[in-house]
Amino acid sequence: MRLLPYGDRALLAEFPTQEGVLGALVAWRDAPPGVLELVPAARTVLVRIDPGALGLGHLKHWLRSTPRIDASLPVADSVTIPVRYDGQDLAAVAQAWQCSPDDVIERHRAREWVCVFVGFAPGFPYLVPVDGESSLPPVARRATSRTAVPAGAVALAAEYCGIYPRSSPGGWQLIGTTDAVLWDADRAGPALVTPGTRVRFSRAVP
Helix, strand or coil, X not given: CEEEEECECEEEEECXXXXXXXXXXXXXXXXXXXXXXXXXXXXXXXXXXXXXCCCHHHHHXXXXXXXXXXXXXXXXXXXXXEEECCCCCHHHHHHHXXXXXHHHHHHHHXXXXXXXXXXXXXXXXXXXXXXHCCCCCCECCCCCCEEEECCCEEEEEECEEEECCCXXXXXXXXXXXXCCXXXXXXXXXXXXXXXXXXXXXXXXXX
8 A cells, every 4th residue: 555645635545456455444433523424436545634633643553553454345325227138349349259149238237336435427337246246248338439428328347347427428338228317406315326326127117
């Protein structure tokens, strides 16, 4: 782990692997007073503090001295998301995986996924198979991004599965769509899926 300065109210912890990030989130969930937020990303965790309650020096000591013994992300919640597997790139993913489109669908549905971080747009979850169970082959992004991907699009890129919470440009491979609302600012918890949420995909009734 490498600790990098991030202004006077945060430190950025950098890890060589995503497993390091997950282990840190587990170890640091019982944070001391003054730690305001842990913000995970693919290889980093941003640790924000209240400088009136905790200094950066004490924070650095606590982060370095806390052992990371478990790389599994604690379960925040679980949701089942119905999907219409009508994505424009379903055939391209099947070709990349050297299987049929129906096999892509079954392999995607058969796994339980976990959100490791949220980014790109409010409520956009980055999902990976739980505990790396039968990880799927990585999927290359499209050579050319689309100028508009519809809200609810279920997509694959690299080792991740994501769901577009609103219409936006994007270069992920689209395999389906869902009516689930990923982000609602008027909801008590605006994001449907947050780090630690377990996700299952079901096949939506046409």
